[in-house]
Amino acid sequence: MSIETLQSSPSSGSLYLKAALGMTPLARGRGKDVPQRTLQLENIAVDSAKLADYCRVTEFTxxxxxxPIYPNTLAFPLHMKVLTAGDFPFPAIGLVHVENTITQHRPVKTDERLTLSVRATPIAPHAKGRQFTMITEVSVGDELVQVAESTYLKRGGGDKNTAAQRPEGAGAPGELPQIAEWKLPGDLGRRYASVSGDRNPIHMYDLTAKAFGFPRAIAHGMWTKARCLAALDNRRPDAFKVHVAFRRPVLLPAKVAFAVAERGDDADQSGLDFAVRDVKKGTPHLDGTLRPL
Amino acid sequence: MAAKSASARDVWVIGGNRIPFARSNGPYSHASNQDMFTAAVDGLVERYGLEGQRVGDFAGGAVLKFARELNLSREVVLGSKLAPETPAFDVGQACGTGLEAAILIANKIALGQIDSGIAGGTDTTSDAPIELNEDLRKILMDANRQKSVGGQLKTLLPRLRPGMIKPEIPVNREARTGLSMGEHTAITAAEWDITREAQDELTFHSHKNLAAAYERGWQEDLITPYLGVEVDGNMRADTTLEKLAKLKPVFGDRETGTMTAANSTPLSDGASAVLMGTEEWAKERGLTPRARFVDAETAAVDYIVKQEGLLLAPAYAVPRMLKRNGLTLQDFDFYEIHEAFAAQVLATLKAWEDEAFCKQRLGLDEPLGSIDRSKLNVYGGSLAAAHPFAATGGRIIANLAKMLEEKGSGRGLISICAAGGQGVVAILER
Structure with a gap:
């Protein structure tokens, strides 16, 4: 596997242009499987003004x-570069982010220099299509401090024999007690886009979202996950694994319910289960589990 | 004269934590009061193993805060690693906020209402609350009282003016005199004949003492880094009396004035917190208490009609507290006098030496006398560390408690002046 170290973070604007072009018949030469290469950014310093903006939108202190979710955000331009590469088997736009897992071995200090490396796993079958996982490794020097895994689904041509995967340890939707109601404003997608760089048109405006089959703009899954983690920020250990499955998209503006329950104290059972669902209908948007490492 | 209650329990300062203080619009520009206070508290929680623990009460505050931060301390607790069952309340007494919060926690412990508590404060001048223009605010409130949309528009539209876009920015100005704190202190400096040289010398020692404390690693169990900052940003370890002498006056007469940007504290950002409790509570947790919080006093002066020095209220508070405790001003091993301005520290010391002031104003038979200057702010003061208003009390208490622990036994005086002509003072012992 080849490792390509980039000199600077790619601009997500031009990558979206490339992603848009990738949807046209002009695109060709797609590979059969995910190209096995790693993209890397080194010596990344966190800009405290940008971090503060991110914290305000996601409500982290x-x-x-x-x-814990921020390094994954810093790696977003690398994800886009992988997805928009000419030999990538699928067009970037139209992929559905179905699961995200972050394993944090230790907290990352705001002044540590990070190395981010991103690669995609080979395509695997899924009941509703084909899937692959983008793996982001976050290191400080030689120490691996965090691994983030984002699983994407390309709908169509699914293998019915593949059982739909249930996230490990998650309770059935609706079981967890609701603890809060969050009001998500109509411009949330634009606000999160400006702090994360993820300007996918499905999140920006109703009109741009409609072009991709959504009735209105939808919240970023990673915003929803960040908001959950912000709510649990002081209730988790330093080393932990947090898994979420994204269910139905959150159409903006929205009022959603946040539900959470502490699990028992047994070593392999402790942690938190959480969920985001529609306040009125109970439609599941996100199911998550947080476990100590 | 109030008398000390014989049935009160001993209250101990177990330790403290703060984030390094930073100059305004510097590295903490984008951090909120809540962010900084939470960082300071979580550092304290980590140092003293309080994760998931409920402490008896939590008192804190900020001088400059947003209306939405009305429950700031409780929100800090809920965002910290303390047990969410820890109650909290906000305190506000201008620059006396941090020490007053500690007095309130100490009193509850002394009375047996709680066994442990945390007191602290935070302030940012970089992320300060800016309010709506007052005229606009009134119109909006009038419109809000209208029942129909039409009525609201009729109230709003004819009265709106482009100039109302100009917001109200918080200013460091006494409401009843229209003078800033620096301008008030310039008057005090002239009245007490506090020289430029004396002010610069105090400033010089503040920086040198703080720099020496860092050099020795003395701050290591008092500070946790924040946003990559490890040392107080205002500290100038290499400053000299010559450099200080070159600065132009910023308060009072611009030619003959004595107060400069160096011998006055700058606007700054930061937060601090102090853990207090009974000896038993500390011992049950394997913690070693550092010093007893013995007594405190608050005083206020009429700086308006009687024209007392705005920042000289501690001069009144200290003798009252000394009398109650049967002490003289010389019975201390350490003096921690908050350096809002070098001139205010020096005027306070001079007032205690002045026979006329002590007899006529303080009603004493003789002057309180001089202090041994080598015992004053020996690990630096606010002129070097800077002064994020409500965070200063916690810095001083934690420092003094550690100084007394190191000395083994002794007594320290804390004196903090505050806006509105107030002074908050306390005694720590070991």
Whole structure:
């Protein structure tokens, strides 16, 4: 596997242009499987003004350690570069982010220099299509401090024999007690886009979302996950694994319910289960589990 | 004269934590009061193993805060690693906020209402609350009282003016005199004949003492880094009396004035917190208490009609507290006098030496006398560390408690002046 170290973070604007072009018949030469290469950014310093903006939109307290989901956000341009590469088997736009897991071995200090490396796993069958996982490794020097796994689904041509995967340990939707109601404003997608760089048109405006088959703009899955983690920020250990499955998209503006329950104290059972669902209908948007490592 | 209650329990300062203080619009520009206070508290929680623990009460505050931060301390607790069952309340007494919060926690412990508590404060001048223009605010409130949309528009539209876009920015100005704190202190400096040289010398020692404390690693169990900052940003370890002498006056007469940007504290950002409790509570957790919080006093002066020095209220508070405790001003091993301005520290010391002031104003038979200057702010003061208003009390208490622990036994005086002509003072012992 080849490793390509980039000199600077790619601009997500031009990558979206490339992603849009990737949807046209002009695109050709797609590979059969995910290209096995790793993209890497080194010596990444966190800009505290940008971090503060991110914290305001996701409601994290700005601590001396980074929100655990933030390094994954810093790696977003690398994800886009992988997805928009000419030999990538699928067009980037139209992929559905179905699961995200972050394993944090230790908290990352705001002034640590990070190395981010991103690669995609080979295509695997899925009941509703084909899937692959983008793996982001976050290191400080030679120490691996965090691994983020984002699983994407390309709908169509699914293998019915593949059982739909249930996230490990998640309770059935609706079982968890609701603890809060969050009001998500109509411009949330644009606000999160400006702090994360993820300007996918499905999140920006109703009109641009309609072009991709959504009735209205939808919230970023990673915003929803970040908001959940912000709510649990002081209730988790330093080393942990947090898994979420994204269910139905959150159409903006929205009022959603946040549900959470603490699990028992048994070593292999402890942690938190959480969920985001529609306040009125109970439609599941996100199911998550947080476990100590 | 109030008398000390014989049945009160001993209250101990177990330790403290703060984030390094930073100059305004510097590295903490984008951090909120809540962010900084939470960082300071979580550092304290980590140092003293309080994760998931409920402490008896939590008192804190900020001088400059948003209306939405009305429950700031409780929100800090809920965002910290303390047990969410820890109650909290906000305190506000201008620059006396941090020490007053500690007094309130100490009193509850002394009375047996709680066995442990945390007191602290935070302030940012970089992320300060800016309010709506007052005229606009009134119109909006009038419109809000209208029942129909039509009525609201009729109230709003004819009265709106482009100039109303100009917001109200918080200013460091006494409401009843229209003078800033620096301008008030310039008057005090002239009245007490506090020289430029004396002010610069105090400033010089503040920086040198703080720099020496860092050099020795003395701050290591008092500070946790925040946003990559490890040392107080205002500290100038290499400053000299010559450099200080070159600065132009910023308060009072711009030619003959004595107060400069160096011998006055700058606007700054930061937060601090102090853990207090009974000896038993500390011992049950394997913690070693550092010093007893013995007594405290608050005083206020009429700086308006009687034209007392705005920042000289501690000069009144200290003798009252000394009398109650049967002490003289010389019975201390350490003096921690908050350096809002070098001139205010020096005027306070001079007032205690002044026979006329002590007899006529303080009603004493003789002057309180001089202090041994080598015992004053020996690990630096606010002129070097800077002064994020409500965070200063916690810095001083934690420092003094550690100094007394190191000395083994002794007594320290804390004196903090505050806006509105107030002074908050306390005694720590070991």
């Amino acid at each position: 700005m601590r001396d350690t980074l929100p």
